[in-house]
Amino acid sequence: MPPAAPSPSRAEIVADLRRHLVRMEGMPADGEDGLSFGLSALDARLPQGGLAFGAVHEIAPANEADLPSAFGFLLALLARMPERSPLLLVLSSKKLARFGRPHGHGIAGLGLDPARLILVETADETEALWATEEAVRARGPAAVAAALGGRLDLKASQRLLHAARDARLPLLLLRPGGESVPTATTRWRIAAAPGTRDRFGMLSGWRWQATLQRCRNGRPGEWMLEFDHATHRFGLAAAVAGASLAGGGATQALGRAG
Amino acid sequence: MHRWLAAEQRKPSGAPVDPRAPFVLTDGSDAPRITALNPAAQASGLAVGETLADARARIGALQVRLAEPAADTKALTRLAQWATRYxxxxxxxxxxxxxxxxxxxxxxxxxxxxxxDKLLANLARRLHAFGLPARLALAETAGTAWAVSHFARDRAIVPAGTEAETLTRLPVEGLRLLPETTLTLRRLGLKRIGDLIGKPRAPFAARFETELLLRLDRALGIAPEPLALLTPPPVYIATRSLLEPIDSEDAIIAVATRLMQDLVPRLEADGAGTRSLRLSLYRVDGAVQRLNVGCTLPTQSPDHVARLIRLKLERLARHLEAGFGFETLSLAVTVAEPMKPRQHTLATASEEAERAQRCTVLLDALRQRLGPQSVHHLAPVASHWPERSETLTVTPHEATWPPAHSACPRPPLLLPRAEPAEVMALMPDGPPLRLRWRGRLHAVRHAQGPERIAAEWWRTARDAPTRDYYLVEDEAGRRLWLYREGIPGRETAAARWFVHGMFA
Known part of the structure; x- marks a missing residue:
C-alpha cells in the first residue's frame, strides 16, 4: 500500500465529519455569506471567508484601557457591511460610557457613514438584551452590534444565537469586561498597538493586535492588524512586526486546534 | 393665636366628618374665614366669608377642616378627565x-x-355613585348652562333659542359677575337678568366694566365663549363602552385593536396616518389611565398599533392599576400626518423599501419599551467646535456628513465633558511630553498637532478660549485626543490641558 493513499481518504473523512458537525451544531453552512476583512490571510482562517452571517461574534479588549481600540475595530468591521443598509448599535455598558459617547465625525473617520447608524441606549442590561434580540429578529438593520456589560449566561446567549441564525445577519457583541459569550462563533481580543507612520512621521493608520482566540471550524491566530485612514481598509503589518508574531500565532493556533 | 389649629391637632384629623352636623372648611390665615360649608351649616345660618371665631360663638360644636385648594383642583381635574368618556x-x-x-x-x-336626557341621567347616576352631589344643566351656551345649574332646577335641558327666556327669571348672580358689580346692580334695583336683557347698552357700558355686557352676550350666545379645554380635542377618536369591565392585558389590546380598526376607514378617507395615539382607559371607580404611543412614520396598521400598545403596557405594568377593571376605552389620534398611498402590488416592492419598513417598525417598538429618548440617530451640525458639531435626532436626517480629513482626525469616542489632565510640556506652547489622566501616567511616544480650533466669532474668548488639539499616542499604543485651553501668553498665563476623546 503506498503511504500516500490513506491520507487523502482521511482528509475526505475529516471534511465529511466537519460538514456533519456543521449541520449538527446548526452552524452556518458553506456558501453562506461572510463579512470579509478583505485580507486573504485572515479570511482563509475563517470558515465563511469572513465573519459568518447568522452567527454571534465576540469582541473583547485585552485590557480595559484597550476598550476604545476594540470599539474602533467593531466600527471598522461594521463599515465593511455592504450596501447602504442601516446598522444598529445597542449601548448599555457603563465601562464603555466611561470612555465617551459615539462621535459621528470620528465614526466617519473609520469609514462608517454615521447616517447609517441607529443608536439604542438602554438603562440596564436586561433591556439591552431585549433590544438586541428584538433588533436582530426584526431583520431591519443589516447588522446588529451591542456593547453589553453584564453577565451573559448560556440561555441568554443561546437566544441571541438563535435570533441571529434565523435572521441570517451578523451579531457583533462587544464585551467591555472581557467576559466570554458561550455561543460565540468567533472570539476576538483586541489590544492597541503603536500606529503606522507615513514618510512625514504622521500617523497614517491605526494598529491593533488582534487575537482570534476561538473560531469554530476555523483556525485561531494572532495578527498585527492595520487600518488605513485614507482607504479605510484592513492590512497586515509589514514583516518588521509580523515575523515573530505570525510564527508565534501559527504555533499557538496549532496547539489550540489540537 | 393658632389655638384652633392646636385644637385640630389634638383631635386626630382622620376622624370622619358627620355630614349631618354643621361642617365648614376654612382658609389657613391667622383669622380663619369660612371658605365652604355643608347644608347643615348653611341651615344654622353660617355663610361663606364669616370668621371662624364668630361661627364658633354662634354654634358651639362645629366641625372644621383646613381647605386645600390645590388638592381640590387636582381632584376636580381627575374628575374632569373621567368625564372625557362622554x-x-x-x-x-x-x-x-x-x-x-x-x-x-x-x-x-x-x-x-x-x-x-339620557346623557344627563347617566352622568347624574355615576356622579351620585361616586358620592358627589352634582347639579347639571344642558344649554346652547356655557353661560346659560352655568346659570341654570346654579340658580334654577337641577338636570335641566334648555331648548335651543330659549336662552333669553330662561335667563329672564334668574338672578343677576347667574351671570358670573364680580361681587362688586352684582352689589351695584342690586342697589340699582336690577335683580334679575331679565332687567338687563333688551335695555339700551350705552348706559351700562358707561357705568360698568366691560365684563357685564360681555358675560350677558356670552350667556345669550351673541358673543362666543372660549373654553380652556383640558386636552385639545383630537381629530380622530373612537370610543367603546364595554358590558363587562376588563382588566387583562390581552383584553385591553383586543379592544384597542378594534378601536384602531374603527379609525382606519376615516384615516384612509383623509389619506392620513397616525404619528401619535392616546389610549384612555376609564376605570370603574372613575380613575383614568392614559397611554401615549408614538410612531416614527405615520401608520394605519391596527396590528402595528396593537404591538406598540402591548410593549407600552409591558413597560408600564407596574404603574397601571386595573382595580376593578376598565369599563370604557377610547383611542384618539393626537397627531395625524398625510400618508403616501401604499403600494399594493408585490412587483414594485423592492427589498430595500421592505427593509426600511421593517426598520421603522423596529424603532417604534424599541421606543415604546425603552422610552422615546433611547433610540436616536446622529446628525452633523455646521460647527467646528467638537461639542457642537453633532446632534441627536429622532428621525433619520437628510444631511450628509462631511468627509473625514486625515489632517484633522476626530475620535470615535468623545467624552461628554472634557476631563482635566496634568501635562508636562517642554515649552508652554509645545506638544505634551507626559500626561497624568485618571490617576495614570502616560509617556507620550508621538504627538500630532496642534490643530487649532477657535469658537465661533460671536462667542467671546473668555467663555470659550481657543483650543489646541493634539492626537497623542502613548507607549502602549493607546491614542487620546488632548487639548490645551487658551493660547499661552495671549489668552492665558498658565494653560490647562484636557482629555476630550479616545481614538481607536
Missing part, C-alpha cells in the same frame, strides 16, 4: 365660574348615550 372636550371652571365644576362640550356626542 366627550373629548372638557373644560374646568375658571376663577369667575367658581372653580367647582366643569363644562362638557357635548356637541355631537349626545347620541352616543341615547339622547340629551
Amino acid at each position: 366627550t373629548p372636550s372638557v373644560a374646568l371652571f375658571r376663577e369667575e365660574s367658581g372653580t367647582d365644576g366643569f363644562f362638557l362640550d357635548a356637541t355631537g356626542a349626545t347620541h352616543l348615550q341615547g339622547g340629551e
